Amino acid sequence: MGNGNQRYTIDDVAKLAGVSKATVGRVIGNYGSVSEKTRKKVMEAVSELDYVPNTIAQGLRNHSTKTIAVVLGSIKNNYCNALVYAIEKEAMKRDYNVLICNTHENLDKEIKHLQTIRSRQVDGILLISVYTVGKVIPDKYRYLYDSPDIPMIFVDRNIIGIKKDLIESNNEQASYEATKYLISLGHRNIGVIGTVAYSTVQERLKGYRRALQEAGIPVESSMIVDAEYSENRAGQRLAAKLLDEHPETTALYVLNNTLCGTVLLELKRRGLKTPDDVSLLTWDDDEINELFDITTVVQKVDEIGKKAVNRLFELMENPQSQVYTQKVDAQLVIRKSCSVPKKHAERK
Amino acid sequence: MGNGNQRYTIDDVAKLAGVSKATVGRVIGNYGSVSEKTRKKVMEAVSELDYVPNTIAQGLRNHSTKTIAVVLGSIKNNYCNALVYAIEKEAMKRDYNVLICNTHENLDKEIKHLQTIRSRQVDGILLISVYTVGKVIPDKYRYLYDSPDIPMIFVDRNIIGIKKDLIESNNEQASYEATKYLISLGHRNIGVIGTVAYSTVQERLKGYRRALQEAGIPVESSMIVDAEYSENRAGQRLAAKLLDEHPETTALYVLNNTLCGTVLLELKRRGLKTPDDVSLLTWDDDEINELFDITTVVQKVDEIGKKAVNRLFELMENPQSQVYTQKVDAQLVIRKSCSVPKKHAERK
DNA sequence: TATTAGATTGAGAACGTTCTCAACTGATGC
DNA sequence: GCATCAGTTGAGAACGTTCTCAATCTAATA
Numbered sequence: 001m002g003n004g005n006q007r008y009t010i011d012d013v014a015k016l017a018g019v020s021k022a023t024v025g026r027v028i029g030n031y032g033s034v035s036e037k038t039r040k041k042v043m044e045a046v047s048e049l050d051y052v053p054n055t056i057a058q059g060l061r062n063h064s065t066k067t068i069a070v071v072l073g074s075i076k077n078n079y080c081n082a083l084v085y086a087i088e089k090e091a092m093k094r095d096y097n098v099l100i101c102n103t104h105e106n107l108d109k110e111i112k113h114l115q116t117i118r119s120r121q122v123d124g125i126l127l128i129s130v131y132t133v134g135k136v137i138p139d140k141y142r143y144l145y146d147s148p149d150i151p152m153i154f155v156d157r158n159i160i161g162i163k164k165d166l167i168e169s170n171n172e173q174a175s176y177e178a179t180k181y182l183i184s185l186g187h188r189n190i191g192v193i194g195t196v197a198y199s200t201v202q203e204r205l206k207g208y209r210r211a212l213q214e215a216g217i218p219v220e221s222s223m224i225v226d227a228e229y230s231e232n233r234a235g236q237r238l239a240a241k242l243l244d245e246h247p248e249t250t251a252l253y254v255l256n257n258t259l260c261g262t263v264l265l266e267l268k269r270r271g272l273k274t275p276d277d278v279s280l281l282t283w284d285d286d287e288i289n290e291l292f293d294i295t296t297v298v299q300k301v302d303e304i305g306k307k308a309v310n311r312l313f314e315l316m317e318n319p320q321s322q323v324y325t326q327k328v329d330a331q332l333v334i335r336k337s338c339s340v341p342k343k344h345a346e347r348k
Numbered sequence: 349m350g351n352g353n354q355r356y357t358i359d360d361v362a363k364l365a366g367v368s369k370a371t372v373g374r375v376i377g378n379y380g381s382v383s384e385k386t387r388k389k390v391m392e393a394v395s396e397l398d399y400v401p402n403t404i405a406q407g408l409r410n411h412s413t414k415t416i417a418v419v420l421g422s423i424k425n426n427y428c429n430a431l432v433y434a435i436e437k438e439a440m441k442r443d444y445n446v447l448i449c450n451t452h453e454n455l456d457k458e459i460k461h462l463q464t465i466r467s468r469q470v471d472g473i474l475l476i477s478v479y480t481v482g483k484v485i486p487d488k489y490r491y492l493y494d495s496p497d498i499p500m501i502f503v504d505r506n507i508i509g510i511k512k513d514l515i516e517s518n519n520e521q522a523s524y525e526a527t528k529y530l531i532s533l534g535h536r537n538i539g540v541i542g543t544v545a546y547s548t549v550q551e552r553l554k555g556y557r558r559a560l561q562e563a564g565i566p567v568e569s570s571m572i573v574d575a576e577y578s579e580n581r582a583g584q585r586l587a588a589k590l591l592d593e594h595p596e597t598t599a600l601y602v603l604n605n606t607l608c609g610t611v612l613l614e615l616k617r618r619g620l621k622t623p624d625d626v627s628l629l630t631w632d633d634d635e636i637n638e639l640f641d642i643t644t645v646v647q648k649v650d651e652i653g654k655k656a657v658n659r660l661f662e663l664m665e666n667p668q669s670q671v672y673t674q675k676v677d678a679q680l681v682i683r684k685s686c687s688v689p690k691k692h693a694e695r696k
Numbered sequence: 697t698a699t700t701a702g703a704t705t706g707a708g709a710a711c712g713t714t715c716t717c718a719a720c721t722g723a724t725g726c
Numbered sequence: 727g728c729a730t731c732a733g734t735t736g737a738g739a740a741c742g743t744t745c746t747c748a749a750t751c752t753a754a755t756a
Contacts, residue, residue, distance in 0.1 A: 060404050
């Protein structure tokens with residue numbers, strides 16, 4: 001009686017059932033034709049031994065490991081882990097497992113990971129790349145990004161110059177609408193805080209500019225302040241900078257969720273309340289946002305994850321498939337951190 | 349010139365170098381003896397083709413997949429993703445990759461995952477089990493938990509009745525100290541909110557009781573309220589219950605971080621401020637805790653992750669190794685959410 | 697009864713690696 | 727000149743699966 005303690009092989013099953021391993025293969029693989037009597041014998045042997053095929057051996061033979069890899073900055077990031085959650089859920093439906101690779105937003109680590117997971121023969125890769133706008137991939141490693149032998153899809157972040165499928169939020173449009181919302185409340189001096197190097201943030205900035213221009217408000221570049229990814233409490237420093245250098249600021253528009261927490265800290269330090277003293281609008285939902293009633297552009301992370309996995313499987317089936325970008329609508333969730341600007345209201 | 353587009357095999361390298369694959373194996377595996385001349389030829393062929401061994405084939409041959417699996421409730425949980433972060437970092441140092449399995453705190457999914465990762469021949473398993481105190485593992489699946497063929501370690505949560513290594517915080521002691529701290533401030537009516545079914549929470553409750561008893565304060569069982577894992581906003585409901593049924597409550601002690609956010613929400617709803625109206629002490633650090641200046645028992649997640657991986661590798665090398673439990677100190681980080689109770693202060 | 701189509705079955709190759717074993721090479725000592 | 731030895735090398739088995747191909751069996755037909 002098998003209790004899982006030993007790992008049995010297909011040969012053990014064959015011997016116990018008194019057939020060849022080819023026949024066992026037919027029964028468990030459910031192909032070819034097997035007589036009812038034999039099938040039953042085999043099934044009994046299988047459950048007797050608790051036999052489960054060795055996925056590694058299958059992988060070698062089938063050139064498929066039933067594994068997808070997710071390469072991302074850090075699983076500690078809320079957006080990322082929500083994405084991985086959705087991805088893993090979707091992958092499991094197809095009996096796939098998910099390998100996690102943190103790059104710590106570091107180019108070398110991203111490359112290292114991409115190399116390892118290649119040699120591991122993963123069936124597909126979902127990449128939230130650290131390659132930011134302006135950075136160039138060394139020729140030596142370019143194959144990691146553009147070779148077609150392993151299906152790969154970019155999620156959330158694009159790499160300019162590499163033609164791959166991309167799944168992302170409709171950053172430009174959602175940002176345009178968020179900005180328009182602020183403008184509609186009466187804000188004309190909207191300070192922007194974000195990590196500009198990310199392709200997503202660039203898109204969000206485009207939307208911001210479009211909304212301002214449409215409203216006839218000049219875009220003041222010194223009101224857009226840039227954060228480095230690695231900087232600790234960047235949000236705090238930048239909010240301070242913005243509020244010091246531009247006391248006319250009536251609204252803060254934060255383009256990365258990671259920055260928002262310490263922006264709040266700075267507001268608290270200055271005794272500024274939202275929305276009375278300053279309006280606040282940020283990207284990506286979070287428990288904090290709910291608790292603080294912060295108006296937020298919420299990305300549909302579940303949908304992005306689901307779409308990414310679906311597309312990856314399409315690509316695995318048909319690698320020649322035409323490259324394209326899918327945009328998922330992000331939604332402005334209005335809470336209570338934005339209102340008519342005080343100065344504006346007074347002026348009236 | 350290899351550009352990674354094709355996957356070359358050891359035979360390709362052998363052919364190019366004009367030697368046998370055995371010799372190539374000797375060179376890249378760095379064993380046996382090879383003449384300098386041959387070694388050079390092989391090295392050249394390797395880099396010419398950008399040859400990287402197929403990990404799957406190695407896995408089949410070596411009975412080692414260079415993979416560990418982490419089975420946990422949900423990667424969206426802050427404690428869990430911080431743990432996975434630490435685990436992955438540590439695993440990478442040893443050229444191991446990490447498979448993520450979310451159980452959604454669901455028994456069936458945990459079993460399903462354990463089965464799959466077994467057939468995948470992972471080299472080791474780190475399990476944050478959903479098996480809570482009182483639940484019994486069906487005999488049929490017991491082998492998934494106690495069979496010695498794959499090294500497995502429990503992290504954070506113990507399963508009573510299964511003898512496995514366990515890495516956890518010193519829950520009882522840290523909780524004892526946290527409670528003592530509240531008592532030292534003058535609190536005698538400390539309401540406790542937690543998901544009692546978890547082994548960790550049970551330990552924390554023990555520490556709480558010990559501190560009360562030591563101070564001669566009777567333990568009022570109706571001041572300990574229990575949350576179900578799956579309940580939405582359980583923290584809010586339970587805080588409300590506690591404050592309604594026990595208006596004498598001067599401090600809330602929250603044993604699970606997941607509950608704390610909505611506890612805050614309820615305090616906000618009632619217009620209660622910490623620490624003036626009520627003191628608040630919680631487990632597990634979080635950006636919220638920092639922002640709200642909440643006094644917190646902080647677990648050393650990095651250390652737990654590191655210890656877990658180290659121990660797992662020990663076990664992989666020596667499966668007979670004696671089972672034992674490692675406790676990692678959790679630390680009380682005092683911020684500003686606890687003070688002398690108002691009523692108490694007034695009474696004086 | 698002989699023939700044949702179709703159903704059923706097993707032997708064995710292949711996937712890409714590691715590593716044992718045996719064989720070969722030169723050089724040294726007698 | 728021959729035996730010995732260390733250093734070097736290659737053939738091929740093994741890991742556990744899938745699946746092709748050919749062989750065997752069954753039953754139905756002429």
